Every structure is written in C-alpha cells, then in structure tokens.
Amino acid sequence: MHARPTDLEVVILGAGMSGLCMAIQLQRSGIDDYLIVEKSHGLGGTWWDNRYPGAQVDVPAPAYSFSFAPNPEWTHRFADAAEIHRYQQRLAEQHGLAARMRLGVAITEARFDAQAGRWQLSLDDGSALSARFFVCSTGPLSRPRWPDIPDLASFKGQLLHSARWPAGVDLGDKRIGVIGTGSTASQLVPALAPTAARLTLFQRTPNWVMPRLDRRYGALDRWLARFPPYAALARLAWVQFLELGRRGFDEGTLARRAMTAAARGHLRRQVPDAGLRERLTPRYPLGCKRIIYSNDYFGALALPQSELVTEAITGVTERGVLTLDGREHQLDALICATGFDTTQLLAELPITGLDGRTLGETWRVNPSAYFGLTVPGFPNLFLTLGPNTGTGHTSTLLFIEPQVQHALACMRRVKQSGKRWIDVRPEAFAAQDANVQRRLAGSVWSRCSSWYRNDSGRIIAIWPGFTGEYDRAVRRPDEAAYELG
Template identity: 65%
Template sequence: MPDARRHEVLILGAGMSGLCMAVQLKRAGVDDFVILEKQSGLGGTWWDNRYPGAHVDVPAPAYSFSFASNPKWTRRFASASEIQGYLKDIVERFGLAPHIRLGERITEARFDEGSGRWQVRTEAGETLDARFFVCSTGPLSQPRWPDVPGLESFAGAKLHSARWDESVPLEGRRVGVIGTGSTASQLVAPIARRAASLAVFQRTANWVMPRLDRRYGRVDRWLARLPPYAGLVRWLWVQALEWGRRGFEEGTLARRAMLATAARHLQRQVPDPELRRRLTPPYPLGCKRIIYSNDFYPALRRPNVELVTEAIERITPRGVVAADGREHALDVLVCATGFDTVHLLSSTSVTGQGGRTLREAWSQGPQAYRGVTVAGFPNLFLLLGPNTGTGHTSTLLYLEPQVKHVLACLQAVRRGRHRWMSVRPEVMQAYNEGLQRRLAGSVWTHCRSWYRMEPSGRIVAIFPGFTREYVRSLQRLEPADYEWA
C-alpha cells in the first residue's frame, strides 16, 4: 500500500486556487497529491465568508474556470452558496474528493536540505513528506479585527464577516457594523432589514458603482450549456473588466465614464446633500477596491440606520464610543474589516534553506518572483501570492496562468531529474524593485487600503499592469532565473 504520509505534491488549502491546482495535476497525469484544508468544508474564502448577502463582485461567467463553465448560475453576480455549489461540482467532476483532507491545520512546514523535500506537520501531530509544497491560501484567509481599544470588553455578540455565526440572532436587535468596504456594502442591507437599529461606522467613504445584476432564466442556462456560447460570454465579460482597468489612469475615456457613472449613482440614490457629502470619497477612484452595489446607498437612508462618520474612540461592554463622545449602544457588533494581507501564512511556520523562516524573509513585507516563488524556499509555490491581486477583474484570470506556471516548474524538476529548484535572490529582488517603481506613481498610493503596508506604504497586493502582461510573464520558464540541484 502507498504511504499516505508521503506525496509528490502537498497543496495547502481547498479553495478555488487549491482545487484549480489539483485539477491541472490530474490532467497532467500527476495523481500523487494531497490537499490539506484547515476548515471543515471546502471553498476557502467562500467557506469563510457566509455573511448575509455574500456574493462575488465580478460577473459569474468570468468567475468560472475556463476549463469548467457553470450553466447553473441563477444570477449574473453569484451568491456565496452558489459558488460553494460550483466548487462541489468541480470536486465531483474531476474526482478530487479522495485527495482532500478537511479539518487538517498545518502548524509547521520545513524544507529538508538533505532530501530536498518538505516536512509538513499538522496540528494533530502528524508529519507529511512532500517533494513540492503549493500554498494556495491566498491573501484573503486571515481575518483582520479592528485595532480599537476595548474590543475584547464588548459584552454582546461579536462577529467577523469572515467567521460568521449564523446562530446569533439579528432580528429586533441593535447592531453595529464597523467598515464600509466591499464586504460591508453587501451585508448592510440584509442586516438593516432585520435589525431594530443599525449603526454603520465609516472611516472613509468608498466609490460605489451600480451593479449590473440580473436573474438568469431557463434560456440563459440552456445556452450556457453550449461551450461556444459560454466561452464567448466569458470572453466578453473579461474584455469589459479589462477596459475598466483603464479607469485607474488619469485622462482616459474609461476614467471619465466611470467617474460620471459613480456620480450619477450617488446623486440618484442619495438625494440628501449632507448624507451625499459624507458618502463622497476623498481619494481617487481605484485607490481602493470599487464597490458595485444597488442596495448599499438605499440601506443607509432607512429610518433605522445611522451612518457614523466620527472616528471610533473605544469600544465598551455596552457599545461603541465615537470621537464626539456619544456611545452607540449595541447588542451585536459586526466587524467587516477585511483580511490581513501583509502577514501571509502567519499561522504556519515555514522554514526554508539555512533555517530561515518565511516570516524573517518577509520582515519588510511579502514579496515573491512573479508572485509565485520565493528565494531560499525551494519547491515552494504560492498561488495568488504577493502583488498578484487585481482591483478590476476576476482573480481566476491570474490564478489559472499561475497554476500552469507551477505545473511547468514541477515538470522541469521532474524531467531534469533535479531534486529542487529555487528562484535566484537577485532575480526576485530586481523583479520586485521594478514592481515598486511602477506602483510608486500609481493610483494605489493615494489612500490607505488593504493593498498597502502601513506605515511604509509599500504596496504588497496589487499587480501594476494589465492582465495580459502578467499572463505573458508566466508563459515562459527561464531556467537561468533559478538555482537547480
């Protein structure tokens, strides 16, 4: 019998990126792999984010894998539960279930220089051995709680949007939401319809665009079963999203169109000039992720909803005290404060060559070569790693080329009878210095966001160019960029 603790490839995370990697391994004839997932269900961020109103913020046809279209979408902007269903179909369609181990949290991963393999230890005390280690946790896996004095003292129910507890009742209760970003814009309206009162604490207003949503009928779903039609629809949406990327650059037609659309949307949905003033962003469009919503602004106009723009001074057992001294009494506190995108893999100790940890290597911020490989960590591959985020399109457009690139690396090691490969430090350094030079003059430098490190301002999440540029950079594996053993 094969050793269940020894594998060719170990994949960390059973979200979209981990499942995509698994499918391509299967297609390439590599069947000796295991996926370890810390949660009790698959889906990654779509398992974690099950708050009311959770949905994807790009059209669903562009949020489907190119190799697995989904004719079951019921809406253009799919809900979290629909995406969960899609991922379950992927697991069944490609026979991935035997490779997935749920509820397995990795505590330590160490590269053994003698064997050239990764030794991975789980929370249960088991040690697994793998030739290749693929981390597919992505930047949206570690919830970030607000850094506010007194948070732990709150006596009511305390929820994070990425760790939602459905057993907490909201009906008839006084609820507070900290944050007005993409997640908050989705959950505010459903909560407002259920709560007796809702206080929304806003640090900075966001750019909001109308969401061009619609329900898919029988004809849509029938047509989606035809590969040429499904492929064309996906391609058209990808082109539309890529056009929107031009809106991040001054003087473009796309920017003028997007600014006009956002202004009309705010004017039409918020007639009160004072409320409209408080909801007007003080930074350029594109600096933070743009919100697409048709019900966020109307929810803020409900009689039981209050928008609080004074800074939060502290949290008490009874509620939230704002800078004006007023205490907002709450029964439930919801933190829609996003994720820690700086301290990636912070819950796992990853040790590479010479005993150096990934935490030490990333002491000045996470960085990688093309977002995939890290110097000093042989046969370690990241999916949706540093500086591979997008502010305009589907992450799958970056993920699929990454997976193909990782597969090319694995095959190069195997074909060349090497033990391992590792990107050269000078190559990784030059690549990241080039990225930061381009990002220094970009729209993303004009505000605080999860794209940046503070206080340095280093942008660690966003890729500065267009999708096609990033895809092209991954299509060719340059052996000279790597050390081989």
Template identity: 45%
Template sequence: MIETDIAIVGAGFGGLAAAIRLKQRGHHDFVVLEKADEVGGTWRDNTYPGCACDVPSHLYSFSFALNPGWSDTFSGQAEIWAYLRGCVEKFGVTPHLRLGHTVGDAAWDERSQRWHVETDRGTFSARVLIVATGPLSEPSLPDIPGLATFAGTVFHSARWRHDHDLAGRRVAVIGTGASAIQFVPKIQPVVGSLTVFQRTPPWIMGRMSRPISRAEHAVYRRVPGAQRLVRTAIYWVRDASALGFLHPRINRLGQKLAEGHLRRQVGDPELRAKLTPTYVMGCKRVLLSNDYLPALTQSNVDVVTESIREVRPGGIVTVDGVEHEADTIIFGTGFHVTDSPVMQRIRGRDGRTLAETWTPTMRAYNGTAVAGFPNLFFLLGPNTGLGHTSVVLMAESQVAHVLAALDHMRRNGIAAIEPTEQAQRRYVERIDARMAGTVWATGGCQSWYLDSTGRNSTLWPGFATGFRLRLRRFRAADYAAVRLQQGAPL
C-alpha cells in the same frame, strides 16, 4: 511520516485549480491539506447575508470547467460554493483531500531535499509544497480599547453568527468595505437600530446583475462554444477597464458615474457629503451595489464618521465623546492580506520563516516563488491581486507556471528549484516601477492594498493578459537548481 510527492495547502479556488490540473497532467501522488471539514475557502467561510461575487459569473469560474447553469450574471456565495464542490466530484479530487488537517509548521529539510509539513493529524513529507491559502482567509479585527469589556455579541462578517438573532437588536457595524455593503442592506430592515461606523467612504457603482434566462441556459448547454464566447467577451471588456487604474485620468468618467449614482440614491445633502469620497476612484476597491446607499437613508440607520475611541459594555464611544449604544458589534474590517499568519508557519532553507523574510514587505518572483524557499510555490501570492477582473485568471496562470517548473525539473533531473535573488529583485523592481503611476500610488488614500511600509505588495500593476503572457514562459535562467543525487548546485 506520510510520504507524498506534492502537498497543497488550502482547498479554495487556487488549491482546487492546482489539484485538478495536476491530475490532468498525470500527477497523482499529491494531497490537499485543508483545515476545514469542507472545500471552498472564501466561499465556504463567508456566509453572511447577501454574500455574492462582484465579478461576472462566467469569468469567476475555471476556464476548464465552465458552468452553463449559473442562475445570475453575478453569482451568490451558495452557488459558487456549490460549483467548487461540484468540481471536486467532477474531476475526481476527493481521494486527494485531507480535510480537517490544520498546518502548524512547514519546514524545508536541506538534507532530504523535501518539505516536512506538520499538521494536527500527522506529519507529511513532500518534494513540492504549494501554498494556496489565499489572501482572504484570515479575518482582521482592529485592536480597539475596551473591546473585551463589551457585554453583547461580537463577530466578524467572515465568521457570521447565524445563531444570533438580529431582530430588534441595536447593531453597530464597523467597516464599510466589500462585505459590509452586501450585508448592511440585508440586516437593516430587521434590526432595531443600525449604526455604521465609516472611516473612509467607498466609491460605489451600480451592480449590473440580472437573472440568466432559460433561453440563455439552453444555448449554453446546446451550442458548442457559446458560453466560452460570452466569457471571452467579458474577459476583454473587464481587462480593458484596467486602463482607468493604470492611468487615473481615464477614471474620471467612471468617477462621474459613481457620483451620479450617489446623488440619485441619497437625497439628503448632509448624508451625501458623508458618503462622498475625497480620493481618486480606484485608489481603494471600487464596490458594486444598488441597495447599500438606500439602506443608509432609512430612519433606523445612523452613519458615524468620527473615529472610534473605545468600546464600553453597552456601546461604542467616538472621539467626540458620544457613546453609541449597541448590543451587537459586527466587524466588516477585511482580512490579514499583507501579514497572513501562514507566513509565520513556513520556514525555508536557513530556518527563517516567510514572515521574517517578508519583513518589512512581501516579495516574490512572478508572485509565485521565493528565493530561499526551494520547491515552494504560492498561488495568489504577492502582487497577484486584481482591482478590475477575476483573480481566478491569475491563479490558473500560476498553476500553469508551477506545472512548467515541475516539467523542467523532471526533464533535467532536478531535485530542488528556487528563483535566484537577482531574478527576484529585478522582477520586484519592475513591479514597483510600474506601480508608481497607478491610482493605487497616486490616488490619495490608505487601503488594504498597502502594507506597513506604504508599498503596494498585493496588486498586479497591469492587465491580467500581461501576467498570463509572462507566466506562460518558464525562464529556467531565473532559477537556481540542485541536481538529483549529486547534491551540487547547477
């Protein structure tokens, strides 16, 4: 068994933020367990055509590692992935990486007050476990009757088959979310025919993207504080936009803009009707694109709104009995956000898995710690997502909270710490109360934000600033602790 003080699972934005900050605070006995052979998480895995971020580049980066070299105001996948790899080198994280290590089980051992983390390349014993697998790591495929009988090629957008030439193919795309609106315009000119199966149309706004000029690059490199000033301005503008989600009436202006965007880009009234949402803007994720809607107007594209009944060897059959021929099916159906498989592999003090504890819904204190799971910290856990700005802000706030917890443990000779049931319950009740009046609860849609109970267990119902201020303070009274050596509860 390999001994380490802290084990981090996942090497995406969250895991790397934790690793870098740990080193900066003098913690050097830690490992980063990553199942892939490279860091990057979401930005390593999603290589589909057109993959890019819908948060401004200056804000979608670490606050302690601004990048003056971004090529565009909204960065593409390859550039973000390169940025993360650069951070690994810059901050000396490489020696701590354990790539190609898939975690099969992580169990808390009460006797030793440590986590035993089993991987396919050995077992690690750690005092503290930080889970940073992220909400967008496990692709979700719908259970469609007959899918196994399909004679063609099937893949999810997060596992893009670059070896499969789409030229001249009859392609079916299932899903019209954030990934589909990026890759559909890229493959439309190449394929023979494209059938887009839409369950619910998204609200789409124009993408205000542009190349960053040489002059701007020069200023960012040579003028101290210039880029941080720009980042700060973007931060406040984006965070203020949360008002429209918290108070849906404010979103009426945004909805009018989106309606105008649709009218300008889709002239056919029948197609435009198919693409017009019937729910309040913001209830589902608002998408940014300038080329998705025009792609749907092309002669080789058909938008199908009837529900799918089954898949046959040669295509997809909808409930109206029509068979839509296809030789390739691409799923743009999102990820296991509220039922991630990692939950089944983490076992707390009583031997119950996180999946069992989180049945029927996910609950965590500050979205970061869970009662019954000592010395376990989540990055981008329950109710930490944002519908309006960068989740990197949330991850950094959580890392700061974890560091405060570690400092508290060291100062007070504490071996193990976890939130009390009462503190966790109070926190979740406040979250649910604040969620009640938001667009996510009143907008009239079904989204991936909601779990099987209908509860929004994914998003933070407020401003990013509010979350950051809350996590800045470590409330020791909300935690139960076990002293070093004594083994007696405080």
C-alpha cells in the same frame, strides 16, 4: 517529527479556488500522488469562511468560473456565496478530489530538506507528510483582521466578524453596529438594515460605489451556457469588459473619466439628502481603494432605522461603541466587517527554507515574490495569489490559472532534469520585484491608505498592469530565472 511521514509528490495547502485548480490540473498532467490539506471542515476557502448575509462575488459570474470548467448553473450575473460554494463542490465531485483531501487538519510546520529535496510537513493531528513540492494556496483573504479598538472584547452583546459568521444567527429587531465600509459592509448592510431595529454604520472613509450590472439568468441563459462555444465567448466578453475597468485606474483616460462620472451620478441619484451625500463622497481618487459595486447600499443607509456615523471610534463598552463626540451608541450586536490581514501572509505557519531561514523572517518588512509565485531560498515551494498578484478590477481566477501552469511547468522541469529542486534566482526575483514597485510608485494605489499597502507604505497586494500581461509573463516560466539543484 515523531510520526513517520507519508510520502507524496505534491502537498497543497488550502481547498479554496486556488487549491481546487491546482489539484485538477495536477490530475490532468498525470500526477495523482497529491494531497490537499485544509484546516476548515469543508472545502471552499474564502467561500467557506464568508457566509455573512448578502455575501456575493463582485465580478460577473461567467468570469468567476475556470476556463476549463464553465458553470451553466449560475442563477444571477453576480453569484452569491452559496452558489459559488456549490460550484466548488461540483468541481470536487466531478474530479474525485474528496479522496485526496484532509479536512479539519492544519499544517503546523513546513521545513525543506535540501539533501533529500523534499518538504517535511507536521500536522496538528500528530501526523506528518513528506512532499517533493509544496503549494501554498491559502491566498491573501484567509486571516480575519479585527479592528484595533480599545476594549473591543469588553462588549457584552453579540460580537461578530464577517469572515467567521456563525450559522443560524438572528439579528432581526436588534440594534446592530457595523464597523467597516468596504465591499463586505456594502453587502451586509442592505441584507440586515430592513429588519433591524436600528443599524449604525461606523464609517472611517467613504468608498467609491459603482452600479452593479446585475440581472437574473433565466432558462434560456442556462441553456445557452451549456454550449461550450457560447460559454467561452460569454466569459471572454466579460473578461475584456473588466479590462476596460483597469484603464480607469490610469490618470487622464476616457475610462477613468467615465467611471468617475458613473460613480458620482450613482451617488447623486440614490442619495437625495445633500448632507448624507456629502458624508458618502470620497476624498481620494477612484481606484485607490477597491471599488464597491452595489445597487442597494446607498438605499439601505437612507432607511429611517439606519444611521451613518462618521465620528471616530474611541472605544467599546459593555453596551456599545464610543465615538469622539462623546456619544455611546448602544447595541445588541457589533459586526466587524474589517476584512482580512493581507500584510502578514502565512504568518501563522513556520515555513523554513535553505539555511534555516523562515518565510516569516524574509517577509517581516516587505512580503514579495517572483510574480507572486516563488521566493529565493525556498525551493520547490509555490504560492498562488501571492504578493502583488491582486487586482482591483477583475477576477482572481484569471491569475490563478496561469500561476498553476507556471508551477506545473517548474515541477516537470525538475523531474525531467533528474535534479532534486528548483529555486528562483535572487537576481531574477530582485529585478522583477523592483520593476513592479517602480510601476506602482505614483500610481493611483499609492495615493491613499488601503489594504493594498502594508504599514511601511509598500503596495504588496496589487499587480500594476493588465491581466493579459501577467498571463503571458507567468504561464510559461523563463528558464533563465530559475536554477536547479
């Protein structure tokens, strides 16, 4: 490193929900000596990246606000991306976070100095930082995944990715192709199909779709939400309701039978055409892939200008997409709604811990961390929404908050002990990881291919239990699981 580093107590990578939560709780605990580094030119994380038409959260908004910062300004039960971004901006303004952010700058290298007990960080603007603690809050939904299709770059029309949506793009009266049928596509398709000359959805696997219990919030709702007891009760009620959905992932439960029946009934009511309905019927158990919640996805596919293509894509030409039946689907715009690469977490950033070992090398085969938070050999490094902390049923914020409290407790322990660093013990890490994988084996998530799993088949994204179990295990660290140095 050529530049003299700026010394800090904590550096936070990422200004999304996790980074904002960490910064606010640092301030509340009396730590003001921190900096958020964000490579995008604005805060928001996934809500900065995901600006495609129709983008919205897929859990009720009261559960998608922090317990310490309820939002009385929600206008719908399921908030859209712009509304969530405004919530994030208000959080930053209320807590004065802008002064402790560096936007449009990326960390290019992170190396732990064991002797000093500090992380040495290089940035792409030539500057350097030194921090006792390094928090990686980028999460799993940050690196766009492009489909592995021959000659994709040869397409001469507009080639777009849902996670990098350009401002001002107009697709009205265009022939649009959409690759991907997950949550993103279920929001994009209804937003684009009504004004498209033609919309072609290329489906590899149909998804389970449940009704979305959405409604507009009126003046009375927003007035009540300004009373803390009401806001807390509304949030708790939705959190508990979402936990019922977790029971739907367990074989033989009443919740599972009810959710499956609801999804099948939803498809039957919204798609009267038997042939189309057959092609939209999943062949894998509900919950194996992330469930879609939508009231207008099926309706958009039934429009006369929409076409569902289930033949496999064999390639891309200058004019469109080739499918296995020999057709060339001519397009003006091709949208890849193919989500994020969740198998190569933090792959773009060399993070070097003890003994010169990098996190990329450690995670090359199977990304794993102690409760998704810490990795042996990488002292004073904390992850948020790390491996096996995802959910298929509830708000990620319910996992972020205890993760932040866990990291803060570890930081306090280091300072109180007078030691230089804290590191999870390899045996504690191995035991917890083995327990998670044992519980996931044979679960619904093991019964199909999804972004929850990596190429080896290991489930790397999902937490196998209920939200409360994770909170209780994580919020107060087990001191025996960590060693000080």
